[in-house]
Amino acid sequence: MNKATAVANPNIAFVKYWGKADEALNLPANPSLSMNLAGLTTVTTVAFRAGQTSDMVTIDGQSAAGEARERVVAHLDRVRALAGIGERAWVASRSDFPAGTGLASSSSAFAALSLAASRAAGLALDEPALSRLARLASGSACRSVPAGFSLWQGDTDRDSYARQVASPSHWALYDVVAVVSREHKAVGSHAGHALASTSPLHRARLDAVPGLLPAVRAAIEDRDLAALGGAAERDALAMHSVMMTSQPSLLYWLPPTLAVMQALRAWRQEGLAAYFTLDAGPNVHCLCEARDAGVLSERIWNLPGVLDVLVSGPGEGVRLVEYHLF
Numbered sequence: 001m002n003k004a005t006a007v008a009n010p011n012i013a014f015v016k017y018w019g020k021a022d023e024a025l026n027l028p029a030n031p032s033l034s035m036n037l038a039g040l041t042t043v044t045t046v047a048f049r050a051g052q053t054s055d056m057v058t059i060d061g062q063s064a065a066g067e068a069r070e071r072v073v074a075h076l077d078r079v080r081a082l083a084g085i086g087e088r089a090w091v092a093s094r095s096d097f098p099a100g101t102g103l104a105s106s107s108s109a110f111a112a113l114s115l116a117a118s119r120a121a122g123l124a125l126d127e128p129a130l131s132r133l134a135r136l137a138s139g140s141a142c143r144s145v146p147a148g149f150s151l152w153q154g155d156t157d158r159d160s161y162a163r164q165v166a167s168p169s170h171w172a173l174y175d176v177v178a179v180v181s182r183e184h185k186a187v188g189s190h191a192g193h194a195l196a197s198t199s200p201l202h203r204a205r206l207d208a209v210p211g212l213l214p215a216v217r218a219a220i221e222d223r224d225l226a227a228l229g230g231a232a233e234r235d236a237l238a239m240h241s242v243m244m245t246s247q248p249s250l251l252y253w254l255p256p257t258l259a260v261m262q263a264l265r266a267w268r269q270e271g272l273a274a275y276f277t278l279d280a281g282p283n284v285h286c287l288c289e290a291r292d293a294g295v296l297s298e299r300i301w302n303l304p305g306v307l308d309v310l311v312s313g314p315g316e317g318v319r320l321v322e323y324h325l326f
């Protein structure tokens, strides 16, 4: 079979990946831990076709150009090298959420591309190999390969991949995303990583990770939202402090970003257990128990500047599906 389609969910990190130890291999400066988001999906179909002279890539119905296309073609080259084939590919990908706004679209995009392209090329990679392959395209994509909650660690190309730490059914933790902008950010995470080491706070954040990681892992095991949320807020603020104090400075927050964060803390005082985290963008991910997701979404909707609210429980890992986009 030379055509395959895969579905992946993006993931939200509770301990972030910010800064690289090796840029070419996407080896991270620190280990990270995340949850897949069931409510958001990317579907990608890949077919390798004899006689086609160049790769054709469409993303959300538009022909891809520039860096977006180059990253896909570079990844197809990795898959071709692994499979020992030369055919060019037709790739179509669709996501049901806005790209480039801090919703980790590259994580689901490259997890889905890795599985669809490797299968279309005749490879049957196991989960670690698939996670490693996805990492080479986009670091956070390696965490969308296993189902549920995943830990990405390892210092070398061989052992740097994501492993599941808990299944999706382990804990109905919800992420209610307050979308406050759908604009493509000026500096995406891919380019932003290189700036991390220019911040005097980068080292301090990295030094805190060895203490944070076991606490977050234990909080997931114990289904302890206060422990998980407290740690997630601390690391998100630490990462944004690094971003803000980089040279040049990255300031992703908009006024409604801060309004959502402040509201969450006020509601917490009143007894609604909800905690925030953010990726490289202005949208706020609000973490809560399943039973509070409805009331939290409603309150967030009513805040000024909120354009949309996206609700997700823990998602599956990347998987093949029987239908195709073309």
Ligand code: DP6
Binding pocket: 012, 013, 015, 016, 017, 018, 026, 032, 104, 106, 107, 137, 138, 139, 140, 141, 189, 190, 191, 193, 279, 280
């Ligand atoms: C802020 O995975 O997008 O979302 O490896 O260069 O593709 P590349 O970067 P990317 O970085 C994600 C950064 C983050 C934090 C996180 O998801 O851990």
